[in-house]
Amino acid sequence: MIANSSIADAAQGEASGYNFAYLDEQTKRMIRRALLKAVAIPGYQVPFGGREMPMPYGWGTGGMQLTASVLGADDTLKVIDQGADDTTNAVSIRAFFERVAGVETTTATGEASVIQTRHRIPEKTLRADQILIFQVPIPEPLRFIEPSEEETRVMHALEEYGVMHVKLYEDIAHHGHIATTYAYPVKVDGRYVMDPSPIPKFDNPKLHMSEALMLFGAGREKRLYAIPPHTRVESLDFEDHPFEIQAWEQPCAICGATDSYLDEVITDDQGGRMFVCSDTDYCNTRREDMA
Amino acid sequence: MNMTAPREESVRPHDWPGLTDAVHDAQQRFRRLLGCMSEPGTLTSMALPSLPPGAAISSAAWGTLLALCDLETRVWIDATLSGAGLAAALAFHTGARVTPDPANADFALVTPTTLTQVEEFALGSDAWPDRSTTLIVMVETIESQGDWQLCGPGVPGERRLGLGDPDQVRPLMRVLHANRGRFPRGLDAFITCGTQLTAIARSTRLSGPGLEQPELSSAREEIA
Amino acid sequence: MYVAVKGGEKAIANAHRWMADRRRGDRQQAELAVAQVQDQLGLAVDRIMAEASLYDPELAALAFKQASGDTVEAVFLLRAYRTTLPRLAETRPVNTSDMCIERRISATFKDVPGGQVLGPTYDYTHRLLDFMLLAGGDRDVAEPEQADQDLEACPQILDCLNQEGLIEREQDDGSEPYDITRDPPDFPVDRATRLQMLARGDEGYLLALGYSTQRGYGRNHPFAGEIRQGTVEVEIEVEGFDAPICVGEIVMSECQMINQFAGNGDSAPQFTRGYGLAFGRNERKTMAMALVDRALRAEELGEPIQSPAQQAEFVLAHADSVEASGFVSHLKLPHYVDFQSELDLIRRLRREHAERTQGDTQHAQASGADTAADTATAPTASKECAQ
Numbered sequence: 001m002i003a004n005s006s007i008a009d010a011a012q013g014e015a016s017g018y019n020f021a022y023l024d025e026q027t028k029r030m031i032r033r034a035l036l037k038a039v040a041i042p043g044y045q046v047p048f049g050g051r052e053m054p055m056p057y058g059w060g061t062g063g064m065q066l067t068a069s070v071l072g073a074d075d076t077l078k079v080i081d082q083g084a085d086d087t088t089n090a091v092s093i094r095a096f097f098e099r100v101a102g103v104e105t106t107t108a109t110g111e112a113s114v115i116q117t118r119h120r121i122p123e124k125t126l127r128a129d130q131i132l133i134f135q136v137p138i139p140e141p142l143r144f145i146e147p148s149e150e151e152t153r154v155m156h157a158l159e160e161y162g163v164m165h166v167k168l169y170e171d172i173a174h175h176g177h178i179a180t181t182y183a184y185p186v187k188v189d190g191r192y193v194m195d196p197s198p199i200p201k202f203d204n205p206k207l208h209m210s211e212a213l214m215l216f217g218a219g220r221e222k223r224l225y226a227i228p229p230h231t232r233v234e235s236l237d238f239e240d241h242p243f244e245i246q247a248w249e250q251p252c253a254i255c256g257a258t259d260s261y262l263d264e265v266i267t268d269d270q271g272g273r274m275f276v277c278s279d280t281d282y283c284n285t286r287r288e289d290m291a
Numbered sequence: 292m293n294m295t296a297p298r299e300e301s302v303r304p305h306d307w308p309g310l311t312d313a314v315h316d317a318q319q320r321f322r323r324l325l326g327c328m329s330e331p332g333t334l335t336s337m338a339l340p341s342l343p344p345g346a347a348i349s350s351a352a353w354g355t356l357l358a359l360c361d362l363e364t365r366v367w368i369d370a371t372l373s374g375a376g377l378a379a380a381l382a383f384h385t386g387a388r389v390t391p392d393p394a395n396a397d398f399a400l401v402t403p404t405t406l407t408q409v410e411e412f413a414l415g416s417d418a419w420p421d422r423s424t425t426l427i428v429m430v431e432t433i434e435s436q437g438d439w440q441l442c443g444p445g446v447p448g449e450r451r452l453g454l455g456d457p458d459q460v461r462p463l464m465r466v467l468h469a470n471r472g473r474f475p476r477g478l479d480a481f482i483t484c485g486t487q488l489t490a491i492a493r494s495t496r497l498s499g500p501g502l503e504q505p506e507l508s509s510a511r512e513e514i515a
Numbered sequence: 516m517y518v519a520v521k522g523g524e525k526a527i528a529n530a531h532r533w534m535a536d537r538r539r540g541d542r543q544q545a546e547l548a549v550a551q552v553q554d555q556l557g558l559a560v561d562r563i564m565a566e567a568s569l570y571d572p573e574l575a576a577l578a579f580k581q582a583s584g585d586t587v588e589a590v591f592l593l594r595a596y597r598t599t600l601p602r603l604a605e606t607r608p609v610n611t612s613d614m615c616i617e618r619r620i621s622a623t624f625k626d627v628p629g630g631q632v633l634g635p636t637y638d639y640t641h642r643l644l645d646f647m648l649l650a651g652g653d654r655d656v657a658e659p660e661q662a663d664q665d666l667e668a669c670p671q672i673l674d675c676l677n678q679e680g681l682i683e684r685e686q687d688d689g690s691e692p693y694d695i696t697r698d699p700p701d702f703p704v705d706r707a708t709r710l711q712m713l714a715r716g717d718e719g720y721l722l723a724l725g726y727s728t729q730r731g732y733g734r735n736h737p738f739a740g741e742i743r744q745g746t747v748e749v750e751i752e753v754e755g756f757d758a759p760i761c762v763g764e765i766v767m768s769e770c771q772m773i774n775q776f777a778g779n780g781d782s783a784p785q786f787t788r789g790y791g792l793a794f795g796r797n798e799r800k801t802m803a804m805a806l807v808d809r810a811l812r813a814e815e816l817g818e819p820i821q822s823p824a825q826q827a828e829f830v831l832a833h834a835d836s837v838e839a840s841g842f843v844s845h846l847k848l849p850h851y852v853d854f855q856s857e858l859d860l861i862r863r864l865r866r867e868h869a870e871r872t873q874g875d876t877q878h879a880q881a882s883g884a885d886t887a888a889d890t891a892t893a894p895t896a897s898k899e900c901a902q
Binding site: 047051177198202263 | 591845859
């Protein structure tokens with residue numbers, strides 16, 4: 001049967017060839033309904049009918065579908081990869097939304113209303129009127145312990161997270177430390193164990209009681225989830241091995257920051273290296289402020 | 292709510308207002324809905340041209356349906372809210388179908404009283420808690436202060452909500468209060484009055500007149 | 516002073532230009548027309564259509580040209596286009612029994628109603644390179660001979676076995692099939708869903724899995740009951756019309772495998788089925804699909820699940836070439852931040868290891884202290900994590 005509303009939706013996008021923000025309205029509505037479930041059940045992975053995007057799976061299609069569903073004409077978008085606005089994939093995704101949505105874009109964290117990110121949370125504390133959208137490769141925190149989706153679904157349903165603690169404990173037994181340094185599992189509002197996407201564990205504390213809404217999209221795995229603002233997010237740990245974040249012995253070589261996540265850059269083939277902020281906007285802003 | 296006697300046959304589906312701009316109006320409405328559901332108890336407004344005479348639902352409820360419904364959604368409508376040909380208008384504007392089975396509904400248009408009579412809305416399962424009915428509720432008043440206290444995700448500390456006569460809305464609040472005991476299964480609710488809208492998520496801890504104290508089992512995690 | 520690498524945008528633009536130049540190749544050579552690809556590289560076009568789940572030979576040919584002949588890339592291009600198309604109507608199920616046959620063979624019966632129709636196939640060609648094609652001798656390819664009479668009706672061969680009850684019956688239970696292009700599959704999934712996933716699955720992957728079942732990893736004794744290839748009508752129902760309306764014809768390949776028995780004390784032994792179906796001329800794909808389909812029915816048929824091809828979630832979750840190539844290739848994206856985390860940890864672990872071994876040689880060599888022992892005291896989970 002032919003549906004009136006799908007023809008209306010189709011007509012909508014004809015002017016430019018593609019609809020505003022690329023996705024058709026029906027797909028956006030499907031994702032929006034799933035997002036409302038996600039914020040109501042913090043940390044639970046809501047299945048959604050993920051679509052092929054004109055970029056490869058694994059390159060941020062989940063984040064892009066969420067961004068496309070959330071974005072409005074009056075939004076200002078920032079896209080970062082590894083904390084930087086100028087990495088090739090961030091450039092590519094930003095250009096995509098400039099083209100298909102015509103929205104304003106920015107590299108300044110403070111000026112963005114929607115930020116799509118891969119692997120980092122900006123250093124500058126986010127505000128209540130901002131939404132952070134994470135690109136997620138493997139949304140299931142238990143996947144590397146139990147590869148079967150059927151099994152992990154039951155584990156989440158029964159709140160059976162013992163295996164996760166066993167895994168972290170084995171790390172301690174082998175290495176003396178929990179050997180997970182990124183995609184470090186968290187527990188959301190005391191219920192769901194959640195993968196915060198492959199952010200360094202340095203960023204985990206920023207998830208806790210954030211002012212900003214955080215949305216997570218896994219396109220290939222067709223799952224989305226959320227942490228509403230002001231939600232308890234605890235990194236899993238043990239009393240005698242409490243969660244701790246990375247620290248560096250030196251400040252950023254460019255801006256001198258001592259509170260930011262640093263990338264190591266190899267400067268020569270003699271073992272020379274330096275450490276610089278991974279968040280390029282944070283680093284630039286600090287330098288401009290100093291000047 | 293419009294109290295003039297409904298003359299259904301005279302109201303045509305296209306007398307109900309649609310979205311002026313299907314893309315951007317829907318997006319803006321969704322952002323308000325998302326804001327309310329992620330920060331339960333906050334208030335927003337959903338301005339819309341007025342509904343036709345005989346319509347028994349709020350503008351905000353209609354706006355919510357326009358933003359979220361399509362061919363893939365099923366809506367359950369309480370008989371007292373179906374005035375002015377709502378079902379036909381919904382099908383005309385969104386393609387959504389009306390279901391007589393509350394357990395099959397993605398959205399349910401209800402009043403607090405409905406919840407004393409109908410209990411079969413889908414709660415989802417522990418494995419698939421998202422497969423639940425979202426309530427769209429008509430109430431007499433919404434205020435950012437009053438009898439009901441909300442806390443939990445989306446609420447810094449505590450948030451207050453007033454929904455008029457507590458006796459009248461208690462059936463609704465009891466149902467939403469019960470969410471904590473069966474989490475992650477549960478019902479999420481958009482609560483509307485005229486153009487005003489707020490939300491209570493199933494993760495919200497509710498307290499207020501006539502609601503029992505939280506059970507021990509749900510108190511356990513508060514300690515941590 | 517160190518300056519972070521910039522200019523991603525320019526680099527991307529230049530990379531695209533270079534790639535376009537590579538694709539076009541030597542400008543002295545005539546440009547490859549999409550119509551030529553569609554016409555003369557038809558099997559590549561068919562594979563792309565099947566794995567992209569979009570029947571459009573012209574666009575599939577365009578994708579193949581644009582992708583410089585990279586089939587996986589072409590499938591992705593077409594799939595990404597498909598997802599933007601509005602869904603205007605749903606077709607009725609295609610009836611392959613009414614197929615206008617161009618090829619139809621059975622390995623189980625010497626003769627069958629309707630007969631064996633060899634049709635166009637490479638099967639009995641000698642795989643000798645034809646240097647005439649290299650020399651441009653393609654011009655005088657003769658037209659195939661036409662049969663004097665129309666083909667007789669070709670009933671489904673497996674249905675002939677049905678009359679004796681020798682093979683399990685397959686009946687439409689009338690339920691709406693799940694649509695994997697609209698909703699994500701929830702494992703475990705039913706057979707209709709599995710078949711959808713296999714139909715768009717990567718041919719090489721299915722071929723390898725199907726092959727593994729023949730070599731004992733989930734053996735199910737297959738016979739090629741019937742393979743048919745030809746044109747079927749696509750119909751939709753429109754309000755106000757009594758009969759369905761034909762909106763076009765598509766070429767399809769179908770394979771029905773007959774496999775060894777199921778049956779127990781309660782039910783008599785019966786042959787079982789494996790099924791493969793794909794757009795276009797995709798015979799190898801449909802055969803592999805039928806083998807894998809049968810292997811995935813292990814649980815339903817009460818067979819032990821021991822081999823990779825029998826594990827539904829494993830097989831299905833990794834069958835899609837667009838998903839697989841995307842996730843494998845994403846490793847090319849920067850991972851500086853995560854790698855930095857790992858560097859930090861491994862340096863720390865090595866430092867501690869060095870301190871320990873140094874300490875051991877200095878003090879406690881004789882005590883036999885296990886370096887792991889001092890760290891292996893069971894940590895106690897803190898309250899918020901213990902469940």
